[in-house]
């Protein structure tokens with residue numbers, strides 16, 4: 001019997017030089033072709049978050065896919081963190097660098113309540129710039145980060161170093 005990590009590793013596809021030369025892009029979309037495996041992934045995230053979160057925030061776009069399922073199984077609200085210009089007002093924003101570029105993300109600050117324990121969920125942790133910017137947004141709204149969860153951690157980029165100031169709870173189901 002393969003472990004969950006082995007099944008994920010066997011399913012994710014490496015795409016060389018995408019979206020830029022020198023990047024090995026981890027294509028997670030084949031995970032969604034396997035309904036059983038996707039169910040196991042969501043269940044594992046839910047198990048690790050149970051009792052610890054009041055709100056799940058998913059990061060556009062790949063963080064939405066399992067993020068909303070995790071929130072529904074935890075029976076807590078799901079909040080979308082989107083790239084600039086996509087959410088209607090009111091919004092607050094943060095800019096950041098990522099492995100292959102620069103971006104700005106936004107949230108509706110009314111969706112996070114003072115003292116909310118927030119799970120920030122995304123597919124890939126690379127440099128950590130995206131997740132760090134989300135954590136700053138949540139803090140600005142009065143929420144605290146109770147956990148980060150990712151399918152993949154590209155450990156050679158040391159993204160975790162940017163996230164440990166927010167919480168020690170940084171979950172990833174596989175690492176490269």
Ligand SMILES: O=P(O)(O)OC[C@H]1O[C@H](OP(=O)(O)OP(=O)(O)O)[C@H](O)[C@@H]1O
Nearest residue numbers: 060061062098099125126127128129130
């Ligand atoms: O740790 P970092 O270096 O910040 O990189 C990680 C981010 O990069 C990818 O998103 P991308 O901006 O490519 O958007 P997408 O999910 O819409 O494809 C990924 O989904 C993470 O959000």
Ligand SMILES: Nc1ncnc2[nH]cnc12
Nearest residue numbers: 024025026027099124126
């Ligand atoms: N190498 C990578 N593969 C997939 N998503 C990413 N996001 C940032 N770096 C990535």
